[in-house]
Amino acid sequence: MNNKVAIYRKEHFNAAHRLFVHEWNDSKNNEVFGKCNNPNFHGHNYELVVKVVGVPDPQTGYVMNLKNLSDIIREFVLDQFDHKNLNLDTVYFKKINPTTENIAITIYDILREKIDKQLELQVRLYETERNFVEYPVQ
Amino acid sequence: MNNKVAIYRKEHFNAAHRLFVHEWNDSKNNEVFGKCNNPNFHGHNYELVVKVVGVPDPQTGYVMNLKNLSDIIREFVLDQFDHKNLNLDTVYFKKINPTTENIAITIYDILREKIDKQLELQVRLYETERNFVEYPVQ
């Protein structure tokens, strides 16, 4: 057993989105995405849980200061996604579908650039209390 | 003391909306509504709690069958609001602003028509876990 600890920080953002595949016609999109394909968009209170794994500093007892982690999430994720239309207002979902899976992968890719490479990273994203995803899978 | 009991049913819907006053310019709308004024909309997981007050039937022990209450909420509220854009897809918020206050009043007015007038009615609506409203106030 190693001496690694996982730390978690929970944040949230509210956003609108629409699920559809550009190459498909309306009928096919409705069949696959149902109500989520509403062309006028719908929205969610997304809950984001970011997990960082590493060895605590022997002096501070911190794997990473959660205040710093929270600041990074705010600056690089929330400021881009909160109170936004994911399809129209962000650069990420012009071509790819803003499913919970794809949003989680996108957030992981953003944060991976900003967090010490020695620390492992995982993202859990709740679209609703009943539907959520996790990336990457160990 | 009377022998009335309050019964509650919790439902939810996911919707997009934008807050703004038509008569105001962008600068004024931004000043008052901030991020909620995004012209491309944002969205929420709304949690709706409907309270009905009355005397339980002496035989069944029910104020009202919660199954029936749930069906009424589904047919007359959720089917209109869930996975919709409140500004564009409903008839209610063409002229009035879809604030949590106004959505709650609208839902109350819809349900008041469908529920036995002998029963008192109140609506609580959560826009987020931290922001919610109640109507009417006793």
Next chain:
Amino acid sequence: MNNKVAIYRKEHFNAAHRLFVHEWNDSKNNEVFGKCNNPNFHGHNYELVVKVVGVPDPQTGYVMNLKNLSDIIREFVLDQFDHKNLNLDTVYFKKINPTTENIAITIYDILREKIDKQLELQVRLYETERNFVEYPVQ
């Protein structure tokens, strides 16, 4: 404005029950109570919230010691209801139907005997997160 404060204590119990009216036949009971009429019972994790209203003691700052309130709930409610079959194991629901309404009224009647008459009392009972009741109604 008076100087009363409401204090709340949340407890829980797990119980089995069956909803039906003795005078009705199976067909009528099934029509009204649906799955809740299963003759072999089903069950719930009931969450009980007890509200007591009074003026805080000027020295202790307590309306009532929540430790004492918790002890009273445990002795007179939980010990009778927790891990029990409400229809078969308690004296309260031999003739009346154990709906959430009737269970809440029963718990109120039990606690009203045990708590200082100068203090107002109200019971909220959750059968599920989505179905709950309150008694009495102010």
Next chain:
Amino acid sequence: MNNKVAIYRKEHFNAAHRLFVHEWNDSKNNEVFGKCNNPNFHGHNYELVVKVVGVPDPQTGYVMNLKNLSDIIREFVLDQFDHKNLNLDTVYFKKINPTTENIAITIYDILREKIDKQLELQVRLYETERNFVEYPVQ
């Protein structure tokens, strides 16, 4: 690192059960299972979280449509377990004890038959907010 994503769907069911070992006498069963051994049953609001792991479809962005996952859970699990007596009304717990561990294994075995073998599967089951289990363990 692979490109797998875990998706989760939360459902619930309400059921009655009794814990006991057929081969043991009452005294031994009471000693081991305490209040859970009530011969008249008690019950719970079970919360079921089903995890499915796979690579998202590059076009839809879905590992699996959560609507389909929810339908499968409803048809093959909830319709058998919801508002039922697990000991008396199901075929699964005639001989084995309906502990949370055994219910979770049973649900896993049911769902494993119905979900694409290319997708990994895990079940988490809450008996109460404070007692829950997970199967299988990675």
Next chain:
Amino acid sequence: MNNKVAIYRKEHFNAAHRLFVHEWNDSKNNEVFGKCNNPNFHGHNYELVVKVVGVPDPQTGYVMNLKNLSDIIREFVLDQFDHKNLNLDTVYFKKINPTTENIAITIYDILREKIDKQLELQVRLYETERNFVEYPVQ
């Protein structure tokens, strides 16, 4: 029925406190306050829910901008109470006991000065998920 709406804003703060009556000896304080009388203090994550009641502005649809309400709570309550020792670091509990009742009354008195007198105000304060109070009582 009037046209008033209640709006709610939930905030939180983490604080240490000790319950005791200065005029009592240790034995009497231990008898009444038990573990809460630890002279080295213990602490809580307090959840604060502030309710404001009024008539929504016909143009904005707001009873009061929740952003403004949140700012007032932060400036006048959280900045004084968060990450503080309620007995030692605030002026409010030098002589009165920091019970949940007294903290709620104190927060109400602070906020009542800062919020439009035309609006009704109520405070709900959770010391734990199971112990909470409300002031004033209508």
Next chain:
Amino acid sequence: MNNKVAIYRKEHFNAAHRLFVHEWNDSKNNEVFGKCNNPNFHGHNYELVVKVVGVPDPQTGYVMNLKNLSDIIREFVLDQFDHKNLNLDTVYFKKINPTTENIAITIYDILREKIDKQLELQVRLYETERNFVEYPVQ
């Protein structure tokens, strides 16, 4: 795939603490720990989730009796930590900083001594709903 099941038990305790490094001066401690460095302490409602992994007993269906697990947590963890000042009232944080990481490792070390070595053990500790840790990491 093995036939192991993970079981979880959630408990809680309320405690005060202060974060600081003895070897640092006030200025350095304030810079790193901010409000958490308050010399008069602050506090939290800690939520503790203990995970135990093993093969269910074929007769009882239990990995371990959760009642026993709960008793062990109470006797060896809660009785030492609940309503205590972690820095002053326990032996564990005289020299090491009571960060959530270090508290979780301490609890793990305590429980590891008391739980059957054949069973795997993991601790998750919530300092707040938004900040939590897990140890060890698999």
